[in-house]
Amino acid sequence: MVLAMADHETPDTRRGGGHDHVPVLAAEVASVFAATDGGTYVDLTVGLGGHAALLLDAHPGLRLVGIDRDRDALAIAAERLARFGSRVSLHHARSDGLPAVLDAAGADDVTAVLADLGVSSPQVDRPERGFSYRSDRDGPLDMRMDQTRGRTAADLLAEVDEDALVRALRDLADEPHARRVARALVEAEPRTTSELAEAVRGALPAARRRRGDPAKRVFQAVRILVNDEIGTLDRTLDLALDALVPGGRLAVISFHSVEDRMVKTRFRAAADGGCTCPEGLPCVCGAEPTHRLLRRKPWVADDAERAANPRASSARLRAVEALAPGETP
Numbered sequence: 034m035v036l037a038m039a040d041h042e043t044p045d046t047r048r049g050g051g052h053d054h055v056p057v058l059a060a061e062v063a064s065v066f067a068a069t070d071g072g073t074y075v076d077l078t079v080g081l082g083g084h085a086a087l088l089l090d091a092h093p094g095l096r097l098v099g100i101d102r103d104r105d106a107l108a109i110a111a112e113r114l115a116r117f118g119s120r121v122s123l124h125h126a127r128s129d130g131l132p133a134v135l136d137a138a139g140a141d142d143v144t145a146v147l148a149d150l151g152v153s154s155p156q157v158d159r160p161e162r163g164f165s166y167r168s169d170r171d172g173p174l175d176m177r178m179d180q181t182r183g184r185t186a187a188d189l190l191a192e193v194d195e196d197a198l199v200r201a202l203r204d205l206a207d208e209p210h211a212r213r214v215a216r217a218l219v220e221a222e223p224r225t226t227s228e229l230a231e232a233v234r235g236a237l238p239a240a241r242r243r244r245g246d247p248a249k250r251v252f253q254a255v256r257i258l259v260n261d262e263i264g265t266l267d268r269t270l271d272l273a274l275d276a277l278v279p280g281g282r283l284a285v286i287s288f289h290s291v292e293d294r295m296v297k298t299r300f301r302a303a304a305d306g307g308c309t310c311p312e313g314l315p316c317v318c319g320a321e322p323t324h325r326l327l328r329r330k331p332w333v334a335d336d337a338e339r340a341a342n343p344r345a346s347s348a349r350l351r352a353v354e355a356l357a358p359g360e361t362p
């Protein structure tokens with residue numbers, strides 16, 4: 034079931050070509066890392082460098098290892114972060130390539146890790162990237178964040194097993210007519226974004242369309258499949274938790290309920306060490322917590338941020354701090 038959807042197609046994101054992307058939950062991210070005064074800050078999704086610039090300005094002792102799987106994003110980040118000189122190293126990689134990137138950067142003092150998941154404004158704004166369901170942004174059905182490898186959305190839909198697509202539409206798009214939509218997509222073999230959007234709309238009754246464009250969620254689900262976003266996050270969380278030095282902090286911003294649930298579950302397991310004792314009683318099962326939750330509930334955007342940036346409405350920020358061996362939360 035999908036409880037939260039990212040809307041990356043707002044008037045705000047349409048300005049992305051000028052790189053005036055507003056980092057989501059900026060004040061909350063700054064507060065999580067307020068006490069981080071040195072070492073390496075890894076930005077697993079450096080994007081346009083918005084959060085990175087904020088944190089580098091606030092903490093002159095930090096150096097940044099910035100990662101993105103999109104070469105275009107890295108070019109923008111390089112320009113935006115140039116003023117920080119040798120404090121910054123940028124890497125074209127996927128977040129689950131973290132150990133190799135840290136080796137290459139010679140970084141063994143990771144005090145901060147941030148992941149701001151999902152797509153950036155320029156990815157959605159450029160029709161040639163194939164992320165947009167809007168008819169005025171028709172383009173090839175690509176949707177790969179990393180255009181140097183992997184299957185495009187068009188190729189994936191041409192080869193996908195229909196049952197697997199039904200499951201994805203149910204789990205990732207919360208689509209009540211998942212079977213009908215999946216069949217339409219497999220039959221249509223769309224090669225462009227407008228062909229995909231039309232196939233979705235054509236598969237559904239008109240009444241369903243009055244509740245908003247059904248193509249929006251289907252596009253998001255296909256994008257998540259094309260980029261293996263769930264599997265990648267699963268692998269990344271363990272690697273990021275392991276990379277921190279004691280006292281180091283990991284913060285993750287997600288925009289989809291499936292991702293937020295994964296982050297919550299993984300963080301709670303790290304904070305209770307897999308304890309099996311009844312709640313409220315002292316732990317006697319020998320569980321060893323490795324991290325401490327900074328807050329049980331996620332941070333969400335306030336009304337002012339939601340009004341200024343609708344994309345922030347579905348953002349959930351969770352954070353943990355690494356414990357020293359033997360330390361209790």
Ligand SMILES: C[S@@+](CC[C@H](N)C(=O)[O-])C[C@H]1O[C@@H](n2cnc3c(N)ncnc32)[C@H](O)[C@@H]1O
Pocket residue numbers: 054055056057077078079080081082083084085100101102103106126127128129149150151152153178265266
């Ligand atoms: C929402 S944007 C990040 C924006 C950034 N925090 C800022 O303030 O400018 C997400 C970026 O992360 C990248 N990305 C998403 N998932 C990734 C992953 N698993 N590994 C590496 N990069 C990823 C996307 O290509 C995109 O550029």
